[in-house]
Amino acid sequence: MSTGTWTITVGIDGSRPSLDAADWAAREAQRRRLPLRLLHAGTEQAVFGRVCDADVPAGRTRAALDRAAIELSYAHPALDIIARRTATPAVPALLAAAVEAETLVLGSRGRTGSAGFPVGSVALGVAARADRPVVLVRAGELPEDERMPVVDGSSPTTAPYLPVVLGLDPDASADDLIGYAFDTAAVRSAPLHVVHPWIVPTSTLRPWRDRFPGTTVSEHRVDGDPGARLLEASARAGLMVVGRRTGRGPGRAARSLIRHAGCPVAVVSHD
Known part of the structure; x- marks a missing residue:
């Protein structure tokens, strides 16, 4: 089912659940020997780090996306990681990205205030319309959670x-x-x-x-x-x-x- 034209793509919004989803997506990309694509959609500004990217003006702070790319590159040094930002709103951006994805991965909660929100607007909107498989990863998911005790x-x-x-x-x-x-x-x-x-x-x-x-x-x-x-x-x-x-x-x-x-x-x- 996997081919060289696909990626494992994960939506990053800076929330802890999205970073947990990115970690799951990295493991899935490694299992399937596919590139990992990190996508930060929308106009919300981020808050940490930097990673060079041809699609982003020089000196622009890349925040949560950059931090995720750096942390995942250390955890999975052999993994091909592509980090991208787009000003397109989250749902249409993720649906467009899914076209080229083996699997699209999203966190089960997003960032809307301190408590987040139950699976809803973005996650269900994408899962209801994407042509490719969409994996929803709960907050706090760890590598050992998918293996036998x-x-x-x-x-x-x-x-x-x-x-x-x-x-x-x-x-x-x-x-x-x-x-x-x-x-x-x-x-x-x-x-x-x-x-x-x-x-x-x-x-x-x-x-x-x-x-x-x-x-x-x-x-x-x-x-x-x-x-x-x-x-x-x-x-x-x-x-x-x-x-x-x-x-x-x-x-x-x-x-x-x-x-x-x-x-x-x-x-x-x-x-």
Whole structure:
């Protein structure tokens, strides 16, 4: 699924959650061997550091964007990091950036006063319209949170990854959704847990099992609304993958997961 033309792109607004999202995005870029693109959109001025960039006038303070680029370059010295600012408002800027992204990453809270705001205007606006997968990362997400607990004293960063959980609607034509979940699990060498209501035809997952023979797949059928089961599964997952129909925003279960899941949530557009 990854190609040399894509990037992992993350929106930076200076908030702590956006910096946590940038750290997650850096790890994802490293896993997929893709460049990391940091994007600061809007006219709000920043508050720290500087990094040279051809798109910014000489001497202009770049603030949060620069600090993120510097910190991530130290943490991931082999990673190709591209830092950009644009005066375009956040939602249209991020939607435009998503066109060239393998995955677009956003923090689950933005900067609007001291308390931030629940996932809403920017994050949901982008997740509801982007053509590429959008991953929403909760504030405080740490590298060890996506891996199995360590019990033998070894480094948490070398532990196996927690499962990727896919919420699947059997009525949808969801190749993009399923493909993203399988690909993400394969990149992490993680198991894939598929949660779905009713019965999924064998032919739905068989081509993907054949394409990713090294990925351990388990299916979990639930009666009725799978939202509660997905929320429960998120407490033991490294990433939750849910879909939305093209041209529509995330459904009720997806919105609940975005707000309350115990792990990052990927929203993937599909037919």
